[in-house]
Amino acid sequence: MTALLPAELAWYVTGRFYQAGKDGPVADYGYFLHLPFPDLPLFDGKRGETTAHFTFAARPFQAQGVTNGGLSLGVDPVGEFSLYLQRRPAGTFDDPASFAQGECIATFRRTSLVVGTTVDATIGAKTEALVGTNVFSARLVASTPFEFGGGRHDLADQIGRGVTQFGTATGAPILPPPKGYTLVLPFTGSAIALGR
Template sequence: MSSLLSPAELAWYVTGRFYRRSDGYLADYGYFLHLSGIAGDLFVDGPAEGRAHFTFAAKPFKARAASNGALDLALDPAGEFSVYLQRIPAGDFDHPETFAQGERIATFRRTGLVVGTTVSAQVGGAAAVPVLGNNVFSAQLIDSRHFEFAGAHYDLGAILGRGVTQFGTSAAVPVAFPAHRTHPPTYELVLPFTGSAIALGR
């Protein structure tokens, strides 16, 4: 049975990657490291993207940019992302569309503009380089569906209530691919991130 989390109680931990296409559109994909209220192991034989039962995928969006000294700001518009249950895990960061497979069990919409901040630092006389990025956003749950997992029945709406507020941290150094490979098709930049969210409750 699903049990409603209290407001500001931990809802989840996720990890994923931001993908930027050559036309400037962005999207993020990844998987859940922890999902409060769900009993049973979220992975098949240990944490990894290809072993995760619960994944997420965002609708592509286009951000505007601003800067303030050593801070580079990305202004992301309101948008949507969905959560999927993959009974046979198939997530692959080299093929981000694989995180949008399986049963869609919930969809969230960000409540407004999201400002992501990338911090740059200068060491000695070298040019400043990006070091770390972060963002915070709230998202309302706009759709959820009952599902069965590990012998129990759940509904993320009954667990999270109105939605979540997520705090994210991203690396500023792009994912390095082996010399014989390129970025996933159509993507020119890929950055890894992690996020932690708290429930909004009723």
């Protein structure tokens, strides 16, 4: 299998941001729609969170906020997230910790602060968040080879030193949020390889 070139597409993800409490920690969880392993089955059946073999989970972090007119900026500290192989898929957005099950196959550390931008709009007398974006780079700090789908694979061989990911989130929260969380926002992300 050929390693990705720098800036070549590495993955697509979809997931949700979860906030615990009004000003509590935030973490994101979800699953992969694409990985640089063309022959691997990513799902056990129809594409969705409950059938995904490859999931991710972030370590919770404390976000800070800045406002600039109709823009709300979330400033997230440097942190880590891990990728998991679930041979028997068990992920569900009703239980975000379920995405951190299975075999940890890689861990990434964001290289700097992440600034996420949410566009707000005033509709009548109410201000609502419409859409949010972010971009970050993350270095691969650990990778474990794994056997799956009839072959041996290692994410480090494919993407090199890490990724830069571009994300888009909706401003419309999931209601009601799961127990223990006050805000849940769905997002999607696409990442390019940093290369060697």
